[in-house]
Amino acid sequence: MEILFRIIALTRKELITLLVNKKSRLVLILPPIAQIMVFGYAANFELNQVPVAVYNQDRGSYSRELLAHFDSGTFRLVRNLTSSEEIAPVIENKQALIVVQFGPDFSSDILSGREATLQLIVDGRNSNVALIALNYVQQIVSGFNRELAIQHRRINGGDQGTVLVVRSWFNEMLDSHWFIIPGIVALLTIVITLEVTALSVAKEREAGTFDQLLVSPYSPFEILAGKSIPAILIGLIEATLVILIVVFWFNIPLRGSIFTLYAGLFIFILSAVGIGLMISSISVTQQQGLMGAFFFLVPAVILSGFATPISNMPELVQDLTLLNPMRYVLVIVRGVFLKGAGFDLLWSQFVPMLAIGIVTLVMAALLFRKRMG
Amino acid sequence: MAGRISLRRLSGLIRKETLQIIRDPSSIGIAFVLPVCLLVLFGYGVSLDAEHVPIGIVVETPSATAQDLVSSFYQSEFIDPVPYHSMKQAEDAIMHREISGAVWLRSGFASDLLSGRQAPVGVILDGVDANTARIVDGYIMGSWYAWLSRYVREKRAGYLRPAVELRHRIWFNPAVRSRNFLVPGLVAVIMTLTGGMLTALVVAREWERGTMEALISTPVTKGEILLGKIVPYFVLGMAGMVLTVFLAIVVFQVPFRGSFFTLAVSSALFMLTSIFMGLIISIGAGSQFVAGQVAIVVTFLPAFILSGFIFDIGSMPPPVQAITHIIPARHFVSILQSIFLAGDVWPVIFRSWLWLMGLNLIFFLIIMRKFHKRLL
Amino acid sequence: MDKNSLVLEAQGLKKIFRAGDRTIEALKGVDVQVRSGMVTGLIGPDAAGKSTFMRLAAGLMKPSDGSVYVLGLDAAAESQQIHEKIAYMPQRFGLYEDLTVQENLDLYADLQLFPRTKRKERYKRLMEMTGLAPFMDRLAGRLSGGMKQKLGLACCLIRPPEFLILDEPTVGVDPVSRRELWEIVYSQVDQLGMSVLVSTAYLDEAERCSRVVLLHDGRIIGSGKPGDFSAKMAGRVFLLNPARKEKRILQLRLSQKPQVVDALIQGDRIRLVMSEQLEPDQVGSSLSLPDQIEITPVEPRFEDAFIYLLRQKGDTATEVREAENQGEDIGLGIHKPVQGSRTDVVIDVQRLTKRFGEFYAVREITFQVRRGEIFGLLGANGAGKSTTFRMLCGLLPPTSGKLLVAGCDMLTAGPAAKKMIGYMAQKFSLYEDLTSRENLEFFSHAYGLSGRVRQEKIAWAMDAFGLEKVAGVRSRNLPLGFKQRLSLAAALMHEPDVLFLDEPTSGVDPVTRREFWRHINVLAEAKVTIMVTTHFLEEAEYCDRLVIMADGTILDQGTPDEVRRRCSTEENPSPTMEDAFIFLIQREAQKRSLVTVE
16 A cells, blocks of 8 residues: 555656646647648658649640549649750759650550550659659559550450559558558657657756655655556646647558557557666766667667668668567557457567566666666 | 958857867767768668569469469569569568468469460559559569560560560660669758758857857857858868768769859859858757757658658759749759769759759848847 | 956846756755955855855856856856856866866866967966876776866866856865965965855865855845954853763753854863854843853854854744744654663774775774764765764774674674664755655654654654654655754654764755754764764764774874864964864874875
8 A cells, every 4th residue: 555655646746746847748739730730741652742844745636645644633744845956954963853755656556556655754763753753653654555455346346454453451541641640649659759758867967856765765666656657647638739730630540459559559669768768777866867768769760661661671681670669669559550450460569569568667767766876 | 251360260160169069079970970970871771772572473274385484583683573473462462461462373374375365464563652663564564575575585476575675775874773872862951951940049049058159249240140150160160071972982982973163153152042041040940959849840751751762853842843943952963863873964063053052142141131240 | 457446247147947747946046246356255155155156157058147247247148258268167077087187187178278388387286286286097986076076177267267266166175275275265365366256065175265145045134244244253252161060961952042152062062152242241141041150251153143144134044943943842842762771882893904906995993882872974075984884884894903883793783673773864865866755654664663753753853853844745746854854853763763864964054064963963862872983073073982984993082172282282272173184094004104104
């Protein structure tokens, strides 16, 4: 009973210190909202209004017909070129990302059943943008081919041929927002949890209050509990705030059960708290705590599969990511949001994360005292 | 600058700062160790190019034609085909994230194709990671086209041939290696760290430790104090830049097609904006702690997200695009990607230089207004 | 320069700071004149506005109202010109700790455009004065507190300024270095006729100035020659010699009488300051003292005058004191009497050593503390006081040696043993974001108090330490005196048997310091064992027994009278505690140099 009271007192104290002044409350609420807005709108791989220049030597109607397909939101025709010399500068100066070139025989080739060629020049400076743009054009062209085939058959009769029928599961429109935005739930949760915990012990060390705690009858595990509970609460509240924005502002479907989502987030926060408190126990000053958090966070985010797939990384780095709790929670969050996955599909993600949490929390408790000599 | 500048005093200040840099491991850490870590992390850890993507292949009725199509998937270096006996199994594997997609040849595929009926090929993609899904879609389409043109040639089935063939050339980065555009952009992020973060921290440290109070009560002038900070960190930042560029070219084999002159001028302009931002932050922030946090939020994060380093600026909503103009890293990233991959493209470089010079002027005016030889 | 011309003149000087929605009036309209060619002291307790005044004078801040002229120049508008003529040493002098002594000197020589050709000679002279010559290549961060201050002063003096402004140059400096600093300053005044303005919170230093200006709570409460102040107190100061056992109770009683300005324990005696001039026998009758107590008149000190002036101004601490003066209660109910005999050994330290790498912070120290004793641990910064303390409280594992507190080793002790000790750290270390009440609530929970006992204890702490007024104030915003009271209250709620106080009065003004010691005395009466560190040597007089430490070893231990007696010499037959301290340190240094010569 006494232990319980003592832990509650510690938790209460911790919450008051964290939330007492306007500034620290704002730090917990405003940056996350700002970040999700910036990330939500700026950080995605969708292409919009890609500038396209056209060099059309063809007099026929097919080239114009195909060009009409480019006139969606993705592409924007910026210039008509009149000579091939203009192609290089227009790409180099970044006036256009793509130049579409129709040869003089484009329409006549199609009419006569010869193979018509569409030349495409892409600015490869940003290889990802280049690939995506190329992919869009491929789809436009194959759509155009299908239309031509249907027309052709209508004229000649018959119904032969083969086509690719592509369906995307979970994210039917292949909208990369759906991929990035649920990931932000995990990202902001770990940022806030680390911010709250990584400085908490160092701050008390600097203020001298940590000594005061250590001479009091608190055992390291009571201190650990008193430090973890508020951080977990704040982490969960933060996650809820972000989830609400994700669902109601960005309209990302939440297909799975909230229970699974929160179970995953809870264990994730637990492991983040463990890591944060470990960093904090090692640091002597808040400055070191902040640096420690930064040095953990940057690789943890980059090597989590948040923006780029883990499967693209070298084997060694892939093995390293197994120690990163964010790697697991991203699968859980995206699984629950987009696939509606439940425990049966996700348990293999829960187990390692829980292990990381337990190990780091125990280490943190042991380090509380170690760092004194 | 305010007041006259005495070279004696200035050299004294610069020598002091240099000694401090040499003796403070965290300066060296931020200027040299962190850049190398980031470079390695990004160079090896981040790749947007999907390779060896596991794709399920379901052939309901084996046949020569089906085998032929499947073999074209095996030939692709991007796809690692995984055979399944039924679509149910493949769908399960997608749910468990074992494969990123599946290709489905129905039982009647070969016979339908031969008999001239519609013979569609089904493709199911795991769309969770839309970007990867789209790239995978491209790979599958490529293999399928390759098979189709071969089939058309061998069977003389011209009627199956698509009317328009797409031929593309990707300039500057024909192998579409994402490293080639990530690594140059990283130079900008790294220089932000030295220029913005380190400068903000060391100036804040002088206030925090009280050394600034002693300094400003001597006859030293405002201009000397500022130059005494700008010169050493400018040199340090440029050294960091040379190191990262060297690593980029030698270790990561990123092509360098522009001139070192343009690189030097652009880096100098950008370094100056970073240092100016660091100085402005340190004037506002009282402690190293606040300075560090503010520096991350106003220099590091924007350099990461809003600079075009990873995410395409042209695709951002117009208000966000407008904001990116006041972020110096955006202009520098644009220069870097051109210099490295395309060469000295003067229209791009001039435009960016103008922006950087304008920003430098504005930051400089802010510093002159806000920095005083006075407390508070 | 003409002795009577003014180097500084302030008129109606005001400075207001805004922090959030609070405004702090640091200076409330002061008029100060500083004459040339002498040392003027700006004397006042902490937070009196001394630093603000110094910064305004150095042209580092703009006044909110009024004006300061330095060497005939307006400090607000012509600061650059002023900087070329003066030198200013801030409170914590901004030495570059990662630069060597030589490099720091070079930097300041460059900044002051001191010609290179003359440097060698000037450095040599300065290093002789400061005794830093052997340390030219040492990093400034590795110097002791005293050496740092001396180096700071040397940096200011490379090009001798017309006017030298020193902001609390002796804070945190050991008595030996303090004397040396003053010697350097005086050598400049005597040889070059330099004008100096120096601020200090040490009242004994006031007597070293030619003129003093007394600043309190942003206002000037007096100025003139220091001797004039003490002279006014003539005939009001006495020494009493009570029986040893009763001195504490007597001191507590006396300090509550309205006609008493000040009553302090000085070794075995009590120093008494009366509010009016009296004959010794009149004192006895006025205070109804027992006849066997001898009353001898003594010379007044500057401090007596300062306390008198402060009491007249009536600051907050005095108000509390007066409120508590109702009746004869001297507040003995503060703590339930501890069980056990005064002969029990409560703290037992045997050959205790702490080593950090190659550096011995504490080396083979041995002492014992008995129940109910006030035991002092004295020494300069870096002497090993805090390290010893932290080991006793179980915050730091010792390298070797034995240490027992109330029969337990605190490093491994369980909750029950930890409840027996109370600890008050060197600087305020309660939660600054919590209010006074919340802090007390938290610490009462931490020590396992609950239910009615807990409520009663909190109410008691609020009442006994006069904290009701500030119950809802965040402790960050409390005045220093209240912070110290709150810390002590938090350390006492669980009624510990042993109390550790690490420099509890550093940075506290003399009035609050007296009040604080009143509480400590009351606790000692309740047989609480109290271990206290301090660098105010006059506070050593308040202890029953003490040890003096330097460089991690014990130089001497015993009662204050014993220690002083052992240090008396022919030149100085009745040394003060400070004299004794300096004597011990110098003797130790001599011993060492002999050892090295051998």
